[in-house]
Amino acid sequence: MKLTKVIINNFRSFGEEQVIEFNNQTVLIGNNSSGKTTVLQALSKLFSDKQSDRIIRKSDFHLPKGSRPGENARNLFIETIFEFDIPDVPSYDPAIPLFFEHFTVSQDFVKPFLRIRLESSWEDDGTVEGSVDTQIYYISSDEDTIRDEDKHHAPRKDLDKIRVFYVPASRTPEKEIGNTSGSMLSRLVNSINWTEDEIHEITDKIEELNNTFLSETGALSQINQEIQKSWELYHEDNRFSQAELTINSSEMAAALRQIALKFSPTTTEEAFTVSDLGDGLRSIFYFSLVDSILDIELQITKDREENPDNPRFKLIPPVLTILAIEEPENHIAPHHIGKLVKRFNQLSNNDNSQVILTSHSPAIVKRIEPEDLRYLRIENSSGDSQTIISDIKLPKETQESYKYIKGAIQAYPELYFAKLVILGEGDSEELLLPKFFDLLGKEIDSSQISIVPLGGRHVNYFWKLLNALRIPHITLLDFDNERYGGGWGRIQYVIKQLIINGVAKERLVTVSTKTGEDRVLVDNEIDEIKDWKIDRPNEQWLKMLEKFNVFFSAPLDIDFLMLQHYKVHYLNTLSPKEGPIVSYTDSNGDGKKVKLTDLDYFDISQFEGLRNRIEEAKRATLKDKSGPGESFTFEEKELMIWYQYFFLGRGKPTTHMQFLSYISDDELRGNLPPVFKKMVKCAEKILGDVEDGKE
Known part of the structure; x- marks a missing residue:
C-alpha cells in the first residue's frame, strides 16, 4: 500500500484544485514560500499522530482575491489516494484486511485503491475563529463528481493505521529521545509487555539502590531526618505525614522516564547528550532515530505474526508510515547528503514506509531522479496568488536524447530555483555570459539567473521543460553559418521547435509576396528553409526570433x-x-x-x-x-x-x-558584442527591471 496521489483545494496557498502524483520517494522543490511545507501539512491534517496537527483552523482556508477575512463562508478539501499491489503469489499485507471493504476499482481494473477525503467548511458565526466543521470520509467511487451516497465516515482508529511522520526543518531529536508523552521513544517503551519476573526484579533493584543511598550511617539519611522533623512542625494531618528522599521511584514508569542517551568517547571526560552535539550531528541523529523506529516497527509486526498471543510489544505499528522530511540538507556537510538520499531511497522501498522530501538545494536535487521531482511555484492569476504544481517532463526513454537531458538537468539543478534561465551551447557560454551580465549591471546570482550549458541540438527539450514549469528563459545558440545544419538550417530548426512549443506560425513565417501581400509558409515550405541559397540570413529573420528570446552567436559561435x-x-x-x-x-x-x-x-x-x-x-x-x-x-x-x-x-x-x-572591464565595454547587450536588455524586461519598449 502506497500513497499515489493527493488532491488539494483551497488549503492555504493552494487555491484551485491541484493534483500531486507521488512515487515511493517524491521530492517537492521550488523557491521559498512556494507551498512545499503546505503539502506536508495537508497530509498531516489527515494522518498525523498528534491531535494538534490535525485541527483545521480558519487560517487554513485559502483566501481568494476580493475576499475579506471574516466575511465569507469557505470550503476546502484534501483527498488522498492509496494503491495496493495484489501479488500473484499470496503474501501477508496487513493493509488489505484493514481497508478491504473500502477498496475502489477504476474502470480499467488495473489496481484497487483507497480514497480518503477530508472536507472542511468555515462560516463566520461572530467568534474570532468562526465555526469550522471537518469530516473525513472513505470515497467509494472513482468518479470526479462525488455524491453523498459515495461518502462513508472514516473512523480515527482506521486513519491511525496510516501515519505521517513529519520531520521539521529545525530538528530537535532530544525531544524525541526523552520518554515524555508523545515522543518516539515513549510510544515504544510504554508499549513493552513486561513479564511479572522482569517487573519484580527491576523494582527490587531500584529499592536496593535507594536503601544503599539512604543507609542510616549515610549523610543523605541525616538530611532526610531533618526534613522529616521540620515537616512535622509545619504539618499535623495524618495524610502526607511521611516525607522521604528517594533516589529512584520504585515505580517502573517513573524510572523509565529517566532514560537518557549518551555519546562517547568525547573530547572531554564526560559523555555528551544529544543537546551537546552540533546542529549537523543532531540532524543526522534525528534521521537515524526515525530509521531505527521504522526498523523496530517492522520487527514488532513480524513478532506479532509469529507470537499473536504473547507479543513483546503492545504497540500495533501503522501499515504505512509516510516520512515527510523538510529540507534534509540543513546543517549537513555535502559528503553526507549523498548517503542520506541513498538511505531515504532504501526506506521508501520498504513495505511499511514512503518518503516525501522538500528542498530548495541543488545538492539534493542533483541526486534525485527527475521523475521523482515535483516543482512548486506561486502563480499570480487575476491577482490571486496560489501554488501551482508541475511534474518534470522528459523525452521518452526510447529517444536518443533521454539520457542526455536527464543527466544535464541533474548536473544543473539550479535551473529549478531560477527566476530566469539562460540556455547556452557549452562551457564557453557558462564562463563568458556571467562576466558580461555582471558588466552590464545584471549580476547573475543576485538576479537569480541560472546559466545552463546544454548543447544546441537538445535545446528544444529544455524549452518544453521550462515552458511546462513556466520558468522564463533566454536561449543563445551558435549560428554555425556554413557548418552542417547551421545558418538557414539553424533558423529552420528554431522556427519548427517554437511551433511545437505552441508559437503560432503566423508570428514566425509570415512573408511578403511579390504583390506586397502577406502569407504564411506551409509545412513543406518551412522544411525547405534550410536549403535557401542566400549566403547569410538577413537581420530581419534574426530580429524576429529575438522577439521569442532566441539569440545567436553569429556568424559561427x-x-x-x-x-x-x-x-x-x-x-x-x-x-x-x-x-x-x-x-x-x-x-x-x-x-x-x-x-x-x-x-x-x-x-x-x-x-x-x-x-x-x-x-x-x-x-x-x-x-x-x-x-x-x-x-x-x-x-x-x-x-x-x-x-x-x-x-x-x-x-x-x-x-x-x-x-x-x-x-580590464573598460576594455571589455569598449568593444562589446551587440548580442550581449540585447540579451541583458531582454533579461531586464523578463525580470521586470524595465518596461517593454523602454530603455
Missing part, C-alpha cells in the same frame, strides 16, 4: 564572436614563442616558416602560404559536410587560423579565462 571583437587582447595572452605558423615556399624554392604575426602581406610567397593556411583553418573550423566558406570575408577566414589555434588546439575555458584575466 561565441568563441569566434569573441575573437572578432577582442582579437588583440587574445593575442596579448601569448608569449613571444607562441602563435600559429605559416609555411611557404620562397622564390628560390626553399620551404620556409613564419609566425602569422610576423607575416609580410606584400611578400607574394608568404601571402600564398597564408592562403593555403587559411584553407586548412577553414576546413578545421567549419568541420565536415561544411560549405565552401564563400559567405565569409577574407578577414573572417584569416581569423579562422586564430580560431583553430586558440579553440581547437587548446582548451576553450582555459583560453577564455586567460583572456579575462588580462583585459
Whole structure:
C-alpha cells in the first residue's frame, strides 16, 4: 500500500484544485514560500499522530482575491489516494484486511485503491475563529463528481493505521529521545509487555539502590531526618505525614522516564547528550532515530505474526508510515547528503514506509531522479496568488536524447530555483555570459539567473521543460553559418521547435509576396528553409526570433564572436614563442616558416602560404559536410587560423579565462558584442527591471 496521489483545494496557498502524483520517494522543490511545507501539512491534517496537527483552523482556508477575512463562508478539501499491489503469489499485507471493504476499482481494473477525503467548511458565526466543521470520509467511487451516497465516515482508529511522520526543518531529536508523552521513544517503551519476573526484579533493584543511598550511617539519611522533623512542625494531618528522599521511584514508569542517551568517547571526560552535539550531528541523529523506529516497527509486526498471543510489544505499528522530511540538507556537510538520499531511497522501498522530501538545494536535487521531482511555484492569476504544481517532463526513454537531458538537468539543478534561465551551447557560454551580465549591471546570482550549458541540438527539450514549469528563459545558440545544419538550417530548426512549443506560425513565417501581400509558409515550405541559397540570413529573420528570446552567436559561435571583437587582447595572452605558423615556399624554392604575426602581406610567397593556411583553418573550423566558406570575408577566414589555434588546439575555458584575466572591464565595454547587450536588455524586461519598449 502506497500513497499515489493527493488532491488539494483551497488549503492555504493552494487555491484551485491541484493534483500531486507521488512515487515511493517524491521530492517537492521550488523557491521559498512556494507551498512545499503546505503539502506536508495537508497530509498531516489527515494522518498525523498528534491531535494538534490535525485541527483545521480558519487560517487554513485559502483566501481568494476580493475576499475579506471574516466575511465569507469557505470550503476546502484534501483527498488522498492509496494503491495496493495484489501479488500473484499470496503474501501477508496487513493493509488489505484493514481497508478491504473500502477498496475502489477504476474502470480499467488495473489496481484497487483507497480514497480518503477530508472536507472542511468555515462560516463566520461572530467568534474570532468562526465555526469550522471537518469530516473525513472513505470515497467509494472513482468518479470526479462525488455524491453523498459515495461518502462513508472514516473512523480515527482506521486513519491511525496510516501515519505521517513529519520531520521539521529545525530538528530537535532530544525531544524525541526523552520518554515524555508523545515522543518516539515513549510510544515504544510504554508499549513493552513486561513479564511479572522482569517487573519484580527491576523494582527490587531500584529499592536496593535507594536503601544503599539512604543507609542510616549515610549523610543523605541525616538530611532526610531533618526534613522529616521540620515537616512535622509545619504539618499535623495524618495524610502526607511521611516525607522521604528517594533516589529512584520504585515505580517502573517513573524510572523509565529517566532514560537518557549518551555519546562517547568525547573530547572531554564526560559523555555528551544529544543537546551537546552540533546542529549537523543532531540532524543526522534525528534521521537515524526515525530509521531505527521504522526498523523496530517492522520487527514488532513480524513478532506479532509469529507470537499473536504473547507479543513483546503492545504497540500495533501503522501499515504505512509516510516520512515527510523538510529540507534534509540543513546543517549537513555535502559528503553526507549523498548517503542520506541513498538511505531515504532504501526506506521508501520498504513495505511499511514512503518518503516525501522538500528542498530548495541543488545538492539534493542533483541526486534525485527527475521523475521523482515535483516543482512548486506561486502563480499570480487575476491577482490571486496560489501554488501551482508541475511534474518534470522528459523525452521518452526510447529517444536518443533521454539520457542526455536527464543527466544535464541533474548536473544543473539550479535551473529549478531560477527566476530566469539562460540556455547556452557549452562551457564557453557558462564562463563568458556571467562576466558580461555582471558588466552590464545584471549580476547573475543576485538576479537569480541560472546559466545552463546544454548543447544546441537538445535545446528544444529544455524549452518544453521550462515552458511546462513556466520558468522564463533566454536561449543563445551558435549560428554555425556554413557548418552542417547551421545558418538557414539553424533558423529552420528554431522556427519548427517554437511551433511545437505552441508559437503560432503566423508570428514566425509570415512573408511578403511579390504583390506586397502577406502569407504564411506551409509545412513543406518551412522544411525547405534550410536549403535557401542566400549566403547569410538577413537581420530581419534574426530580429524576429529575438522577439521569442532566441539569440545567436553569429556568424559561427561565441568563441569566434569573441575573437572578432577582442582579437588583440587574445593575442596579448601569448608569449613571444607562441602563435600559429605559416609555411611557404620562397622564390628560390626553399620551404620556409613564419609566425602569422610576423607575416609580410606584400611578400607574394608568404601571402600564398597564408592562403593555403587559411584553407586548412577553414576546413578545421567549419568541420565536415561544411560549405565552401564563400559567405565569409577574407578577414573572417584569416581569423579562422586564430580560431583553430586558440579553440581547437587548446582548451576553450582555459583560453577564455586567460583572456579575462588580462583585459580590464573598460576594455571589455569598449568593444562589446551587440548580442550581449540585447540579451541583458531582454533579461531586464523578463525580470521586470524595465518596461517593454523602454530603455
